[in-house]
Amino acid sequence: MKTELFDYPLPKDRIAQKPIRPRDHSRLMILDRMTGDIWHRHFFDIIEYLKPGDLLVLNITKVFKARLLGSTDSGPVELFLLHPDNSRVWLALGKPGKKLPSGSRITFADGMTCRIHAKRNNGTLEVDFDAMPKEVIAWANERGHIPVPPYIGTEPEMLDEYQTVYAESVGSVAAPTAGFHFTPELIGRLKHAGIDVAAVTLHVGMGTFRPMRTETLKEHHMHEEWVSVPRTTAEKIRETKERGGRVIAVGTTTVRALESGMQEGFTSLFITPGYSFKIVDGLITNFHLPKSTLLVLVSAFLGEQHATTDWGRTTLLRAYATAIREGYRFYSFGDAMLIL
Known part of the structure; x- marks a missing residue:
């Protein structure tokens, strides 16, 4: 169809x-x-x-609050966590993509960091946090933003x-x-x-x-x-x-x-x-x-x-x-x- x-x-x-x-x-x-x-x-x-x-x-x-705002050496970036791929690596979306090449490190306001481990063919990022998934989720719920759809104008x-x-x-x-x-x-x-x-x-x-x-x-x-x-x-x-x-x-x-x-x-x-x-x-x-x-x-x-x-x-x-x-x-x- x-x-x-x-x-x-x-x-x-x-x-x-x-x-x-x-x-x-x-x-x-x-x-x-x-x-x-x-x-x-x-x-x-x-x-x-x-x-x-x-x-x-x-x-x-x-x-959970999957939308995270941070920065790299190239400037501010946004990371959208999807789900853990293994014990420390998450699949995520990021923008702007040109500021997030493999190997780049993202720093967040409270000092938490992560590294772009790899970029898949579909644009999904493999992101390495120095923490277990439950710890990352707990931290994201403290520091992140509610991932509302784009058609909702303001974050609840x-x-x-x-x-x-x-x-x-x-x-x-x-x-x-x-x-x-x-x-x-x-x-x-x-x-x-x-x-x-x-x-x-x-x-x-x-x-x-x-x-x-x-x-x-x-x-x-x-x-x-x-x-x-x-x-x-x-x-x-x-x-x-x-x-x-x-x-x-x-x-x-x-x-x-x-x-x-x-x-x-x-x-x-x-x-x-x-x-x-x-x-x-x-x-x-x-x-x-x-x-x-x-x-x-x-x-x-x-x-x-x-x-x-x-x-x-x-x-x-x-x-x-x-x-x-x-x-x-x-x-x-x-x-x-x-x-x-």
Whole structure:
């Protein structure tokens, strides 16, 4: 399929710049994946659409302050940490690239330093810190900046604003934003109503910000992200399926974690129209960027049960057009969609 088929026009004033408070007062579009019918609610109404015996799966990854400002002998630079490659070497992005050749040393304001060990063909840097990953993350959370997407104009005052309430496992440079809408109270209400909850971890990488730049989906090279699906979660999924319940994924990152079919490791799974979902029966997600892999995944899920593989894409883009007309807020701090 052509990448341009996943483009759509979005007025800039529809891009949310701040989160809604309380979190569960964001708007919620209900989208029927069989008929394409739409209902407009608020997120706190989601309990009406889930059933006792359903399983809600959350991505419990936690964002750290991955954006670092330092300097080399050539002047100021910016380093964006991605993930550890081994015990002391991190993969990172840096700019300006001409000031960051292999062998150069970056010094930060508090005296911490790192060295550019190598530069890969894709532009990613191998950065050597004289500290273990946990120490680097702790230091970055003290000295770094919140890695908000470029479409958010100002950095949130507190990291908690760009974090789910259930975040536990540190390692993401972007938040699993579908989870922003949950509050502890709402999760408690869902459990009380007989809806089970389980967790996975997928550390969200920088690639989630990037639109596809290839002419076709087939040509796109999907970024890798680290995933972990605990045995207890796998067991809950099996039990849910056996009793006829539905597995509801909170976010596209949770979908990729579950559909990757692994307990632990790196996944580069790219879900496109025509994919047959093995685990996920329902999806909670935000409104995504044009020509993004996330938009493609949601199109694939929406259209899975239809003979025409393009049904999902066309139905989703119609729903997005409706959302724009109805004043929904888009992207990370925006409103949500429940597809069942």
